[in-house]
Amino acid sequence: MAGIVEGKKLLITGITMESSIAFHVARIAQEQGAEVVISSFGRVMRITQTISKRLPVTPELVQLDVTDDDDLSSLADRLRAVGFDSLDGVLHSIGFAPPGAFNFMEGTWEDASTALHASAYSLKSLATAALPLMTSGSSLVGLTFDAKFAWPVYDWMGVAKAAFESTNRYLARDLGAHGIRSNLVAAGPIRTTAAKSIPGFEQFERVWGDRAPLGWDITDPTPAARACVALMSGWFPATTGEIVHVDGGVHAMGQ
Known part of the structure; x- marks a missing residue:
């Protein structure tokens, strides 16, 4: 049986x-x-490069800093150079904020603007850079942490995620004319490198499983990853501007 993204790039x-x-x-x-x-x-x-060797097939690796205009403008050429003359799907799994961004009242504009550039505006930047290789039916997928709430410790990164989610909606509007979908997956807390860099993130780890009606395993990124792959498949041809929650159901529960 063919996989759900069989033949896609x-x-x-x-x-x-x-x-x-x-x-x-x-x-x-x-x-x-x-x-x-x-x-x-x-x-x-x-x-x-080292980690990629643990994948079933070691993939090609290209240079891309989503805050660097030169990298963005040359992305399509870099991809063509490694045999990718088209793209059916793009995953944005990028975020950065300096330590000062995790103190809301004391964070500077430099802290906040860095978080907004790397973690929100970069979704639009990546979409624009990839657009020359994307065609009708292609899919852009990003990863967020539900920005409807003022979470403990998340601070200016939370503001950046709110901007990220709004950016997704505007991309859905403007990319729709090209037949390209833009959606996000709002994952519950996963013990990743990015999570470890957030002071106090263990607060989420302690309570999330108790609040999630389906339970939650902070060490298992597979459910969120499956949702991303599904959104890049052909199974959601009329879904765009959406945020799919993969958080054990916490987003739907009261306090």
Whole structure:
């Protein structure tokens, strides 16, 4: 039986560790028949290259810093150079905020603007850079942490995620004319490298499983990864501007 992304060409960003949701998106996509290319940049690139060898098939790796205009403008050429002359799906699994962004009242504009650029505006930047290779039926998928609430410790990253979710809606509007879908997966807390960098993130880990009607395993990125792959498949042809919650049901519960 063919996989749900059989024959599709996908760009996966954000693989930094085997625990990364992006790593498992790439793994599941390959298992489901997709051809995957991954991106990284700077000092992290060597780590990404090492981790990628643990995938079922070691993918091609391209340079991409989503805050660098030169990298963005040359992305399509870089992808063509490794045999990707089209893209059926793109995963945005990118976020960064400096330590000061995790103190809302004391965070500076520099802290906040850095978080907004890397974690929100970058969704539009990536979409624009990938657009020359995307065609009708292609799918852009991003990862968020539900921004409807003022979470403990999340602070300016929470504001950035709210902007990220709004950016998704505007992309759904503007990419729709090209037949391209834009959706997000709101994952519950996963013990990833990004999570460990947030001071006090263990507060989520302690309570999430108790609040989730389905329960929640903070060490298992597979449910969120499966949702991302499904959104990049052909199974959601009329869904765009959406946020799919993969959080054990916490988003639907009262306090």
